[in-house]
Amino acid sequence: MELDVRTLMVVFTVNVFAVSLALPAIMGWRVGPAARQAVLSTLLQAGGWFFLVLSTFWRQQWQDQVCSVLAMAGMSASLVLLWRSIGLWTGRPQRAWPMWTLTVLMTLGYGIGFENYPWRVGLANGVLGTQMLAIVFAVSRHSPATGWRWRALIGLCMGATATVTFWRGILGAFFTASYPFLTAPHPVNKVAALVSNLSLVLTTAAILMAYREEAERELHAQAITDDLTRLLNRRAWTERAEAQLADARRYGHPLVVVMLDIDHFKHVNDAHGHAKGDHALQLLARLLREELRGGDLAGRYGGEEFCVILTHTREGQALSFDQRLRHCLRLQSEQELGFLLEYSAGLAAQGPNDQSLDDLLRRADAALYEAKRAGRGQVVLAPRSTVEASATAVPA
Numbered sequence: 101m102e103l104d105v106r107t108l109m110v111v112f113t114v115n116v117f118a119v120s121l122a123l124p125a126i127m128g129w130r131v132g133p134a135a136r137q138a139v140l141s142t143l144l145q146a147g148g149w150f151f152l153v154l155s156t157f158w159r160q161q162w163q164d165q166v167c168s169v170l171a172m173a174g175m176s177a178s179l180v181l182l183w184r185s186i187g188l189w190t191g192r193p194q195r196a197w198p199m200w201t202l203t204v205l206m207t208l209g210y211g212i213g214f215e216n217y218p219w220r221v222g223l224a225n226g227v228l229g230t231q232m233l234a235i236v237f238a239v240s241r242h243s244p245a246t247g248w249r250w251r252a253l254i255g256l257c258m259g260a261t262a263t264v265t266f267w268r269g270i271l272g273a274f275f276t277a278s279y280p281f282l283t284a285p286h287p288v289n290k291v292a293a294l295v296s297n298l299s300l301v302l303t304t305a306a307i308l309m310a311y312r313e314e315a316e317r318e319l320h321a322q323a324i325t326d327d328l329t330r331l332l333n334r335r336a337w338t339e340r341a342e343a344q345l346a347d348a349r350r351y352g353h354p355l356v357v358v359m360l361d362i363d364h365f366k367h368v369n370d371a372h373g374h375a376k377g378d379h380a381l382q383l384l385a386r387l388l389r390e391e392l393r394g395g396d397l398a399g400r401y402g403g404e405e406f407c408v409i410l411t412h413t414r415e416g417q418a419l420s421f422d423q424r425l426r427h428c429l430r431l432q433s434e435q436e437l438g439f440l441l442e443y444s445a446g447l448a449a450q451g452p453n454d455q456s457l458d459d460l461l462r463r464a465d466a467a468l469y470e471a472k473r474a475g476r477g478q479v480v481l482a483p484r485s486t487v488e489a490s491a492t493a494v495p496a
């Protein structure tokens with residue numbers, strides 16, 4: 101069977117164009133930056149190949165030079181964009197200027213030295229192959245938040261394409277007589293065309309997998325996050341808090357639950373408007389995030405009520421946390437909201453009688469009620485045992 105290299109290149113170009121139209125049609129237009137750059141990458145690849153095929157109709161004429169330069173620029177830029185989208189998807193974006201610099205220098209060097217065949221073929225393939233290896237490196241870096249399948253697919257495709265690209269570059273630069281032009285029926289050209297076609301199919305599948313993974317991650321984040329404050333919502337907080345509590349019981353480390361509720365919040369809404377009320381909730385959520393340590397857990401429990409788990413923490417440290425938060429809220433609320441915002445808090449340290457999170461929450465809630473009843477703007481520590489707690493607790 102005789103494979104015609106130019107025909108394979110034309111088929112490939114048509115396929116890349118089809119993919120660059122199909123991807124946005126499948127993903128939609130309102131996608132994140134990673135997916136957008138991946139789509140743009142296929143579009144540039146299609147453009148690059150279009151000019152490459154076009155260039156083969158005018159060998160060694162000025163049209164060949166213009167089309168080839170555009171082809172190299174498009175292909176190289178396409179690789180940079182794919183590399184960038186992988187950085188975003190894996191949560192490890194890198195500075196892009198070295199890659200862009202390579203693209204610009206290669207395009208310039210290629211255009212200026214076009215008459216020198218070994219130079220231009222060696223340079224272009226060397227740089228393109230290097231950029232492909234950068235992609236292989238990007239997908240092979242440890243990224244626990246992303247699946248390995250799509251990364252492995254891209255790594256495989258780019259590894260194979262880089263191999264034929266370097267092979268072509270070495271032939272062009274050092275064995276020019278055996279590799280006279282791009283569409284010559286040389287094995288490297290046939291293999292390159294086949295590898296490119298195969299790699300396009302698999303890379304497209306990998307891009308769609310990465311996109312689906314991103315969409316799933318976003319959906320999950322939305323499902324566990326409170327829209328207004330960006331803290332965990334009640335269900336997610338409860339789930340995680342139960343796990344924290346189980347850990348604390350298993351390893352015997354101290355843990356404190358804090359329930360806090362903004363004081364006179366109805367008045368905040370009535371006097372300053374609902375938007376200001378929302379801003380107040382966001383302010384307290386932000387300060388909570390800033391004041392908490394890594395393993396601690398804050399969530400919006402409902403309306404103007406928040407719940408916090410302080411791990412490896414005893415009552416004294418929890419009281420210091422409350423003092424810090426209270427102090428920051430006083431300062432920031434005057435500055436940002438234009439009025440003083442305060443909260444009441446109930447604090448319950450895990451004791452031997454607490455069988456579940458519900459027990460702890462009940463005691464913290466009773467203490468919060470006490471704080472409200474005692475005049476607000478203060479913290480109350482729940483008595484340690486559930487028996488004592490039920491004695492002081494007043495139904496909320």
Ligand SMILES: Nc1nc2c(ncn2[C@@H]2O[C@H](COP(=O)(O)OP(=O)(O)OP(=O)(O)O)[C@@H](O)[C@H]2O)c(=O)[nH]1
Pocket residue numbers: 328361362363364365366367369373374375376377378381402403404472476
């Ligand atoms: N702006 C805003 N207000 C909310 C939100 N969720 C609940 N609220 C309001 O929070 C207010 C809570 O009022 P109350 O339960 O009477 O509590 P309070 O006025 O803070 O009184 P105390 O807790 O006893 O100090 C209600 O007016 C709710 O409408 C929200 O997401 N945004």
